[in-house]
Amino acid sequence: MRAAVAAAALLVAALIAVLVVVPLESLARIAAADGLTGIGRALTAPGSRVAIEHTVAVAAAVTVCAVTAGTALALAVERRPARSRMLPRLLIAGPLVIPEFVLGFAWSQAYGPAGLSEHLTGLTMPGLFGPAGIIAVLTVYGLPLAYLAVTAGLAARADPALERAARAAGASGWTTLRTVTLPLLRIPLLGAAALVFVTAAGSFAVPQVLGTPAGFGTMSTLIYSDLALSAGPAAFTELTVLALALVVLVLLALGPLDLWLARLPRAARPQTPPAPPTQRTRTDRAVMAIVWAYALVAAGIPMLTLILTALTRGPGLAPVPANWTLANFSSGLDGGAAIALARSAGLALAAAVLAPALGALVAGLARGRWRGPLATVVTLAYALPGSALAVGIIIGYGRWLDGSALIILTAYLAKFWVFGHRPAQAALDRLPPGLTRAARLSGARPGTAARTVVLPPLTVAAATAAALVFVLAFHELTMSTILYGPGTETFAVVIMNQQDLGGVGATAALALVLTAPVVIVAALTAWLTRRTGPSARTPVFIPNGP
Amino acid sequence: MAATTTPPLPDAVACAGLSVGYGRPALAGLNLAVAPGETLALLGASGSGKTTLLNAIAGFVAPLAGQIWLAGQLASGPGRLVPPERRRIGMVFQDYALWPHLSVVDTVAYPLRRAGASKTAAHRGARDILEQMSLGPLAERRPGQLSGGEQQRVGLARALAGAPALYLFDEPTAHLDATLRAQILDEVARRRAADGAAAVYATHDATEALAIADRVAVLHSGRLAQLAPPADVYAAPADLTVARLTGPVSVLTAPLTPAGPHHYTLHVAEARATVPATTITSPADTTDPAILVRPDWACLADPADPADSADLPGTITEVRFRGPHTDYHLTTPAGPLLIRDPGPPRAAPGPVRWSLLRLRLLPRA
Numbered sequence: 011m012r013a014a015v016a017a018a019a020l021l022v023a024a025l026i027a028v029l030v031v032v033p034l035e036s037l038a039r040i041a042a043a044d045g046l047t048g049i050g051r052a053l054t055a056p057g058s059r060v061a062i063e064h065t066v067a068v069a070a071a072v073t074v075c076a077v078t079a080g081t082a083l084a085l086a087v088e089r090r091p092a093r094s095r096m097l098p099r100l101l102i103a104g105p106l107v108i109p110e111f112v113l114g115f116a117w118s119q120a121y122g123p124a125g126l127s128e129h130l131t132g133l134t135m136p137g138l139f140g141p142a143g144i145i146a147v148l149t150v151y152g153l154p155l156a157y158l159a160v161t162a163g164l165a166a167r168a169d170p171a172l173e174r175a176a177r178a179a180g181a182s183g184w185t186t187l188r189t190v191t192l193p194l195l196r197i198p199l200l201g202a203a204a205l206v207f208v209t210a211a212g213s214f215a216v217p218q219v220l221g222t223p224a225g226f227g228t229m230s231t232l233i234y235s236d237l238a239l240s241a242g243p244a245a246f247t248e249l250t251v252l253a254l255a256l257v258v259l260v261l262l263a264l265g266p267l268d269l270w271l272a273r274l275p276r277a278a279r280p281q282t283p284p285a286p287p288t289q290r291t292r293t294d295r296a297v298m299a300i301v302w303a304y305a306l307v308a309a310g311i312p313m314l315t316l317i318l319t320a321l322t323r324g325p326g327l328a329p330v331p332a333n334w335t336l337a338n339f340s341s342g343l344d345g346g347a348a349i350a351l352a353r354s355a356g357l358a359l360a361a362a363v364l365a366p367a368l369g370a371l372v373a374g375l376a377r378g379r380w381r382g383p384l385a386t387v388v389t390l391a392y393a394l395p396g397s398a399l400a401v402g403i404i405i406g407y408g409r410w411l412d413g414s415a416l417i418i419l420t421a422y423l424a425k426f427w428v429f430g431h432r433p434a435q436a437a438l439d440r441l442p443p444g445l446t447r448a449a450r451l452s453g454a455r456p457g458t459a460a461r462t463v464v465l466p467p468l469t470v471a472a473a474t475a476a477a478l479v480f481v482l483a484f485h486e487l488t489m490s491t492i493l494y495g496p497g498t499e500t501f502a503v504v505i506m507n508q509q510d511l512g513g514v515g516a517t518a519a520l521a522l523v524l525t526a527p528v529v530i531v532a533a534l535t536a537w538l539t540r541r542t543g544p545s546a547r548t549p550v551f552i553p554n555g556p
Numbered sequence: 557m558a559a560t561t562t563p564p565l566p567d568a569v570a571c572a573g574l575s576v577g578y579g580r581p582a583l584a585g586l587n588l589a590v591a592p593g594e595t596l597a598l599l600g601a602s603g604s605g606k607t608t609l610l611n612a613i614a615g616f617v618a619p620l621a622g623q624i625w626l627a628g629q630l631a632s633g634p635g636r637l638v639p640p641e642r643r644r645i646g647m648v649f650q651d652y653a654l655w656p657h658l659s660v661v662d663t664v665a666y667p668l669r670r671a672g673a674s675k676t677a678a679h680r681g682a683r684d685i686l687e688q689m690s691l692g693p694l695a696e697r698r699p700g701q702l703s704g705g706e707q708q709r710v711g712l713a714r715a716l717a718g719a720p721a722l723y724l725f726d727e728p729t730a731h732l733d734a735t736l737r738a739q740i741l742d743e744v745a746r747r748r749a750a751d752g753a754a755a756v757y758a759t760h761d762a763t764e765a766l767a768i769a770d771r772v773a774v775l776h777s778g779r780l781a782q783l784a785p786p787a788d789v790y791a792a793p794a795d796l797t798v799a800r801l802t803g804p805v806s807v808l809t810a811p812l813t814p815a816g817p818h819h820y821t822l823h824v825a826e827a828r829a830t831v832p833a834t835t836i837t838s839p840a841d842t843t844d845p846a847i848l849v850r851p852d853w854a855c856l857a858d859p860a861d862p863a864d865s866a867d868l869p870g871t872i873t874e875v876r877f878r879g880p881h882t883d884y885h886l887t888t889p890a891g892p893l894l895i896r897d898p899g900p901p902r903a904a905p906g907p908v909r910w911s912l913l914r915l916r917l918l919p920r921a
Contacts (some may be wrong), residue, residue: 169651179717
């Protein structure tokens, strides 16, 4: 028994060493190779300084926009009767299933020069290529995170009776919002703000599509272009310093929050029965109109443009049936693209099988005082910006694994481990200790008790985690662009290279191939959930791989 | 004549034709008035519309039809919905509804702050109220650090702080054990006696409703089943549902013959008993009525007293000692019967004679 525990602990330690410690240590080692002066020189190099400023400014702006708008929408929608909440939730969370690169590209086709909106109305979005466009598209990804955090916060902390008590005590609607509702949501809002900031700071695809053409670089895009364009050792040191700085930025945003949250007492939720359904009011209709308008501008019109672009014979032609063709699909999928598609699916499948298994392993083995720290380490690997993690992995394992798809899989596992770990941990935490004891008293041996009582609830968590990891890995671009070699391009990398080459129609066609399966599956799931009634559980943590 | 009498004070609450809820209405056509200073208990099972009625009076839900008048002012009606904060209402909630981010003193000071008091004045007022309710030592605690009973007393203190014209109690003792429940009820009664505000007290507990109220409104499926003083609701329930909601009751089936004004003779096997009975229909209509017997309307024969005239037959199946009284479950030729006698058990399971004191007759539903 003792030997088994020791072996398990060793296994967990080895996993953490391979997936987290080695990449970070490699980064730190190269960054510190020239000592403090080297670090100082790298950070004050004009390119780096500007990139750091851009990253912080963009991430801060996205955080403010996404948290404000997400909170306002959640407060407007989530107080309505349950049956009228499903549709707005889907409309707001919908863009999360579109890869960042695809949505950024779709925006450029919809609202950019010679885009659909110029074609129809003569208008283009000013500043789309540059910080304004980056902030707008990243807000589309940040907003659902804030919305979901507020929704979960409302469900967990803000019993409607608490607001009623304030109203009965003489507070107006606004005063109640200011003195009761928002203070109750302070913790989820801070958590959402940190998450949005970290996601936006680590984003690569959106600044790459919308910033690079305008000469607007962030830390992620600078790391990528440094790695792609210059091979000098000085430049390499500089980019590791930059990657490490990105890690520090993320830790600065997350660390204090984590410490502070750990000390807060948890409030159990009393249930207040919902108010009886009332007739649809004018406010309800106004809220729905705003949500629809938002969803159309954020994702509806861009994705429609993407479809039209993919179907139209050449750039500049009107997207009318006379100009429609499927040639973009066949030319896009020519050559390596189809093989890359298969490779991406294989990698995503491997990650989807391994990540939940590793997550369950850590959750199941880590008991007692190791539970918290281990969860933090696993989460840390996710919070690391993809560019930084990928550079660390190149330095750590490039010697042996360079040019092999294994190095990409390692990166995926490090990044998405948390999505296997969290649901497993949550499922285990929900199990009352009495369950296994009852099984033992009913005659089950330890193994049988674990198999019959503990595993069944874990399978649901593991299946959900597998689906999520598959989607994230299939869409992953940031790490793949840094780690791929000849013969190991993933599908997302092929699409980005296609866009670099200027094949607009083919890029749009491939982007659709990348997006459509997930969107269709997500839409089917949503439709089925709607038909069988709203699910009892609120999705609390739908992440978006930066 | 008109010059010498002062006009009567308007009702504290008056509901006229009140319907709430879209689709299946939670309340349908309710007419109800609470006099100034009166305590009205709303008694009903869960889902009967108690909480909906309180929420409508407080202004949290708009009625579908009908009106709510507060102290003679139209508060809810067609095209009009006075917001909750302008209704001068103090509400005590089933789940306490204490704000987790505020200390006890800040919670009680909240209504005073909203009424325009300065921060120091509000805190002074809050501390006064907490002292009066012996909650002073808890002033700096957060709700998470209080027991259930303490939380509900803080909830009560918050309602008092607003000096409301009307209290609404939404099952305030539902989550409390018997001792704490008595403590809260005492506190409510004391308060009410002190400031003379009217109160509407929702509960599903018959004992509580009968003990606390001037009148009891029994709600069933969103409709008012009966509205009467507690003693009347207990002694003369309007129908079987009300009878079961307002306390333990046995329903007997036996031949019955009229025996003079307000008296009937009950035939149980060979024996018969002539007792006073109340009925809501004329004697001619009482063919095969439901015969209601409260547990204190029958008693067991005293074996020590040879002159005891109890002669109805039965068999005790179960004896339950409950402290101040004992419950005897009998099977009789007229059906199962519960008898509640004061004191410890004085009969064992087996054949027994019993006598009847009074009856309530209702048409079978």
